[in-house]
Amino acid sequence: MRGARAGDRLLHLYTWLVVIWLSSPIAVMILFGFNDKQSKSNTTWQGFTLRWYAELFDISDLTVALRNSLVIALVSTVITVVIGTMLGLALGRHRFRGQGATNFLVFAAISTPELVMGASLLSLFVSGNVPRDANTIIISHVLFSLSFVVVTVRARVVTLDPSLEEAARDLGATAWGTFRQVTLPAILPGVMAGGMLAFALSIDDYVVTSFVNGSTVTFPLWIVGAVKTGIPPQVNVMGTLIFCIGVLIAVGNAVAARRRS
Amino acid sequence: MRRLTPYLLALPSWMWLAIFLVVPMVAMASVSLQTGNAIDGFAMTFSFSNYTDALGRYSTQLLRSLLYGGLATVAMLLIGYPVAYFIAFKAGARKSMYLFLLLLPFFVSFVLRTISWNFLLSDNGILFGTLKGWGLLPEDFHVLATTFAVVGGLTYNFLPFMILPIYVALERVDPRVVEAAQDLYATKVAAFRRVVLPLSLPGVFAGVLMTFVPATADPINAAILGGTSNTMIGNIIQTEYLTNLDYPTASALSFTLMAVLLVGIFIYARALGTENVLEAAAR
Numbered sequence: 001m002r003g004a005r006a007g008d009r010l011l012h013l014y015t016w017l018v019v020i021w022l023s024s025p026i027a028v029m030i031l032f033g034f035n036d037k038q039s040k041s042n043t044t045w046q047g048f049t050l051r052w053y054a055e056l057f058d059i060s061d062l063t064v065a066l067r068n069s070l071v072i073a074l075v076s077t078v079i080t081v082v083i084g085t086m087l088g089l090a091l092g093r094h095r096f097r098g099q100g101a102t103n104f105l106v107f108a109a110i111s112t113p114e115l116v117m118g119a120s121l122l123s124l125f126v127s128g129n130v131p132r133d134a135n136t137i138i139i140s141h142v143l144f145s146l147s148f149v150v151v152t153v154r155a156r157v158v159t160l161d162p163s164l165e166e167a168a169r170d171l172g173a174t175a176w177g178t179f180r181q182v183t184l185p186a187i188l189p190g191v192m193a194g195g196m197l198a199f200a201l202s203i204d205d206y207v208v209t210s211f212v213n214g215s216t217v218t219f220p221l222w223i224v225g226a227v228k229t230g231i232p233p234q235v236n237v238m239g240t241l242i243f244c245i246g247v248l249i250a251v252g253n254a255v256a257a258r259r260r261s
Numbered sequence: 262m263r264r265l266t267p268y269l270l271a272l273p274s275w276m277w278l279a280i281f282l283v284v285p286m287v288a289m290a291s292v293s294l295q296t297g298n299a300i301d302g303f304a305m306t307f308s309f310s311n312y313t314d315a316l317g318r319y320s321t322q323l324l325r326s327l328l329y330g331g332l333a334t335v336a337m338l339l340i341g342y343p344v345a346y347f348i349a350f351k352a353g354a355r356k357s358m359y360l361f362l363l364l365l366p367f368f369v370s371f372v373l374r375t376i377s378w379n380f381l382l383s384d385n386g387i388l389f390g391t392l393k394g395w396g397l398l399p400e401d402f403h404v405l406a407t408t409f410a411v412v413g414g415l416t417y418n419f420l421p422f423m424i425l426p427i428y429v430a431l432e433r434v435d436p437r438v439v440e441a442a443q444d445l446y447a448t449k450v451a452a453f454r455r456v457v458l459p460l461s462l463p464g465v466f467a468g469v470l471m472t473f474v475p476a477t478a479d480p481i482n483a484a485i486l487g488g489t490s491n492t493m494i495g496n497i498i499q500t501e502y503l504t505n506l507d508y509p510t511a512s513a514l515s516f517t518l519m520a521v522l523l524v525g526i527f528i529y530a531r532a533l534g535t536e537n538v539l540e541a542a543a544r
Contacts (some may be wrong), residue, residue, distance in 0.1 A: 105282065119512065
């Protein structure tokens with residue numbers, strides 16, 4: 001028994017080591033946002049400063065890149081959530097011809113390597129002489145997030161009791177009224193989760209975007225472009241702020257979910 | 262009207278997937294058989310030699326990618342399985358806290374995370390620079406621009422995708438089954454090997470699938486951590502497409518990569534005795 005307990009303790013310690021390993025680059029990112037660097041390079045610690053928080057938007061093309069990322073993520077998330085929820089409803093609630101093929105397509109979109117997806121989209125745009133800009137980025141981001149929204153919404157729809165909708169219709173609700181007042185509130189957690197995933201995937205994407213961006217630069221693309229000349233501390237500050245906002249939203253969500261149940 | 266509803270609901274997504282997933286694959290297949298250049302344009306010549314040429318030039322990088330992806334996947338499995346086991350069986354009420362901690366890195370951009378990792382590993386950076394200052398490491402010690410850095414970066418970046426599916430599979434294992442095995446005089450090790458491990462295999466399968474494919478095709482880790490002697494196929498495809506504008510070579514390479522990955526997955530599924538790859542992966 002003593003041996004088993006020691007084993008458990010070792011496993012516990014090991015898990016924490018892995019967690020610390022996974023989080024260490026976050027600590028570095030936050031730390032170097034406060035680095036009072038003197039030269040171009042920001043890789044050695046040279047003292048504490050809050051300067052970069054005050055000068056957060058002083059690098060104009062970095063600010064533009066961040067704004068592009070936010071706009072693209074917002075627009076593509078809205079499109080993805082609308083059409084993905086529709087398909088999730090169709091797959092979870094209805095039986096129809098082509099359902100198997102649709103499931104396969106959804107799976108294929110998830111399992112295609114990002115690199116191949118980006119390359120094939122570029123092949124399409126080059127073949128069709130489509131100019132590459134924010135629109136082609138949005139199209140691509142909808143494509144790779146769509147399946148994730150479909151899967152999360154479908155999972156929620158499947159657990160829904162169809163008699164609720166029937167009851168609403170029996171009470172004289174229109175099809176749209178039933179959807180808005182009964183179905184949508186019931187599947188909302190799935191829709192929200194899918195939307196958050198789509199937003200996160202979009203704002204984080206480098207690989208697909210690098211193929212279809214034309215001259216439009218997003219946050220991840222700007223960072224990769226700046227690696228050779230040195231990452232300015234503002235990038236770390238922006239990363240830190242995005243990290244904090246994301247964690248706050250996630251924690252808030254978890255607390256709200258606990259209160260509801 | 263009611264009978265049309267599912268088709269109307271599915272239509273926008275069908276169109277999106279058809280126009281931007283299926284058609285581009287056909288476009289890429291077509292481009293991979295064309296000849297020409299970016300200035301004069303490309304023409305279809307059914308030039309299958311694009312494939313042999315591309316492979317002749319870049320087989321090293323393709324094999325290296327598969328090797329690095331494979332090594333990282335094995336490392337993730339070895340590192341991640343005990344973590345998934347701990348969270349599923351030993352974490353008790355703290356399960357969701359540990360899962361949240363595992364997902365923490367995903368609140369930071371993939372690219373930025375990899376760059377921070379680069380900071381951490383840099384020769385005179387916060388870690389090795391300090392250790393060298395204390396005389397604990399020789400002055401010429403370095404990790405960046407080595408195989409170890411790239412495989413380590415891949416392992417780091419995709420590890421949660423290995424842990425989560427294994428955790429989900431282990432979570433479903435009924436503890437009473439393990440108790441039953443022990444009541445039947447199985448040792449702890451035997452109970453794990455004969456009961457828990459086989460029941461967790463679908464999770465292992467999903468984890469390997471979710472990590473091997475993106476790790477093999479990832480261009481970021483090699484670009485940021487690898488230096489010039491560790492380029493992977495993803496970097497080549499990016500350069501051919503975006504810098505050299507050699508679309509036929511790049512398309513041929515992309516297709517080859519996808520074919521190799523699909524064949525790999527198929528063989529792996531066969532070896533594991535999984536009847537249906539799609540089903541196991543979708544679970």
